[in-house]
Amino acid sequence: xxxxxxxxxxxxxxxxxxxxxxxxxxxxxxxxxxxxxxxxxxxxxxxxxxxxxxxxxxxxxxxxxxxxxxxxxxxxxxxxxxxxxxxxxxxxxxxxxxxxxxxxxxxxxxxxxxxxxxxxxxxxxxxxxxxxxxxxxxxxxxxxxxxxxxxxxxxxxxxxxxxxxxxxxxxxxxxxxxxxxxxxxxxxxxxxxxxxxxxxxxxxxxxxxxxxxxxxxxxxxxxxxxxxxxxxxxxxxxxxxxxxxxxxxxxxxxxxxxxxxxxxxxxxxxxxxxxxxxxxxxxxxxxxxxxxxxxxxxxxxxxxxxxxxxxxxxxxxxxxxxxxxxxxxxxxxxxxxxxxxxxxxxxxxxxxxxxxxxxxxxxxxxxxxxxxxxxxxxxx
Numbered sequence: 001x002x003x004x005x006x007x008x009x010x011x012x013x014x015x016x017x018x019x020x021x022x023x024x025x026x027x028x029x030x031x032x033x034x035x036x037x038x039x040x041x042x043x044x045x046x047x048x049x050x051x052x053x054x055x056x057x058x059x060x061x062x063x064x065x066x067x068x069x070x071x072x073x074x075x076x077x078x079x080x081x082x083x084x085x086x087x088x089x090x091x092x093x094x095x096x097x098x099x100x101x102x103x104x105x106x107x108x109x110x111x112x113x114x115x116x117x118x119x120x121x122x123x124x125x126x127x128x129x130x131x132x133x134x135x136x137x138x139x140x141x142x143x144x145x146x147x148x149x150x151x152x153x154x155x156x157x158x159x160x161x162x163x164x165x166x167x168x169x170x171x172x173x174x175x176x177x178x179x180x181x182x183x184x185x186x187x188x189x190x191x192x193x194x195x196x197x198x199x200x201x202x203x204x205x206x207x208x209x210x211x212x213x214x215x216x217x218x219x220x221x222x223x224x225x226x227x228x229x230x231x232x233x234x235x236x237x238x239x240x241x242x243x244x245x246x247x248x249x250x251x252x253x254x255x256x257x258x259x260x261x262x263x264x265x266x267x268x269x270x271x272x273x274x275x276x277x278x279x280x281x282x283x284x285x286x287x288x289x290x291x292x293x294x295x296x297x298x299x300x301x302x303x304x305x306x307x308x309x310x311x312x313x314x315x316x317x318x319x320x321x322x323x324x325x326x327x328x329x330x331x332x333x334x335x336x337x338x339x340x341x342x343x344x345x346x347x348x349x350x351x352x353x354x355x356x357x358x359x360x361x362x363x364x365x366x367x368x369x370x371x372x373x374x375x376x377x378x379x380x
Contacts, residue, residue: 001109002297003135004117008142009151011122014225015141017263019119020048021274021283025290026115027080034073034113036084038131039121040096043086049076050270051083059087061107062100069107078275082113101127105134115293124158132159133166136217139254142239143225144232153239156220160193160247163218167211174200174207192246221254223289228259233320254292256320257285 006022008015016039023035037045037058046054056072073082096104108116120128132138138159142152161178168174177199181188193215201208224236233256243249258281266276274283 001111001113002115002293003109004115004293005120005132005135005138006118007120007128007132007138007140007155008122008148009124009140009153009155010148013122013141013143013148014257015122016045016048016119017267017273018139018141018223018225018257018286019117020045021272021286022290022293023081023115023117024078024272024274025287026117026293027078029290029294031080031114031294032112033081033115033117034084034111035081035117035119036108037086038118038128040086040127042121045119046083046085047270048267048272049078049083050272051076051085054085054087057085057087058104062096062104069110073111084108096127101130105130109134124155126162129159129162133163137219137221137252139221139223141223141225144227144235149235149239152222153242156239156243156249156251157247159220160215160218160249163214164193164196164211167214168200168204168207172204172207174204174211177203193248194246197248215248218249219252220249221252223254223257225257226259227256227320230317230320232256233317255285255289257282257289258320 004022006015006019019035023033027033035045035049037043039045040058043057046052051074054074058072061069061072073084076083108118118131118134120131140152140155142148164178165175168178178196181191181196197208197211200211222236222239224233227233236253240251240253243251260273260280260282262277262280263273263282266273269276273280274286277283
């Protein structure tokens with residue numbers, strides 16, 4: 001069974017939409033898929049799938065009122081896809097106990113499927129990080145927006161530190177060193193993994209060996225969502241360089257997805273875009289992503305070379321250009337056929353301009369904060 005945890009550094013990047021549609025695509029490819037809603041405390045994946053509100057789910061299982069775990073796995077009308085609801089209505093579910101988390105992990109690992117897709121909550125809570133680290137090839141969804149890419153990197157940074165703590169154990173010189181950095185928040189914020197490993201290699205060689213081995217197996221993947229322009233694909237390179245330089249993590253690019261207004265219509269209709277409009281640019285990109293997962297099934301234990309990783313980013317940029325051309329052709333066909341009026345096109349351009357203006361203001365605000373922080377640093 002391949003485990004595909006899907007996470008994001010912040011909300012609103014389309015993580016759950018990716019999880020739902022990607023699971024459907026894998027099922028259509030003949031793979032037996034179990035999709036679990038692990039966005040505990042804010043579970044709404046059943047809405048995206050078009051399913052009725054669940055009577056049981058992870059919440060009722062953890063409370064002991066649902067019986068065996070198999071009883072909360074429900075069938076869907078999508079080929080080869082079963083679903084584990086999360087039960088958002090149960091209070092306190094977002095903060096499960098370590099014993100509950102461990103029990104849930106064991107039950108999830110015991111399901112009979114080819115793919116276990118985990119839709120995780122946004123942020124960097126310990127449970128979210130542990131669910132993400134159930135696989136060495138977890139998927140991080142982000143958008144080209146500056147705050148989203150920054151949060152995607154910070155999520156991976158927290159995942160790496162969570163991995164280091166696990167490699168160092170509870171009582172070791174390496175853990176003591178990490179704890180000394182954590183107590184001084186500024187030191188931990190400035191510290192980067194290569195320097196930490198260099199220090200640990202001196203004070204605790206055995207733990208250093210374990211950490212290096214685990215980091216070598218950690219090969220997360222990136223999916224860039226809600227693109228507007230082919231140049232947006234270049235934003236992924238910044239995350240890649242930061243991960244390689246500061247975290248010693250080699251990030252693979254799984255692909256790109258363009259923003260599509262059809263998605264909003266599909267969501268309001270409670271129909272996944274891949275079923276509502278399977279020939280749309282967005283749906284075809286999801287199918288392409290599923291094909292990549294299936295075609296690399298034999299590479300789970302074989303790390304990609306540096307050239308192959310670089311190639312994945314180049315491929316994503318080519319996909320961005322190709323999909324953008326297809327998107328323009330699609331709009332032109334709609335205009336010529338009368339399905340899209342000039343007024344509709346004007347409204348679309350206006351909405352996109354609003355998004356551009358919003359990002360511009362966001363960028364100016366961040367530049368202001370950065371300049372002020374630099375000025376305070378010089379003053380100090």
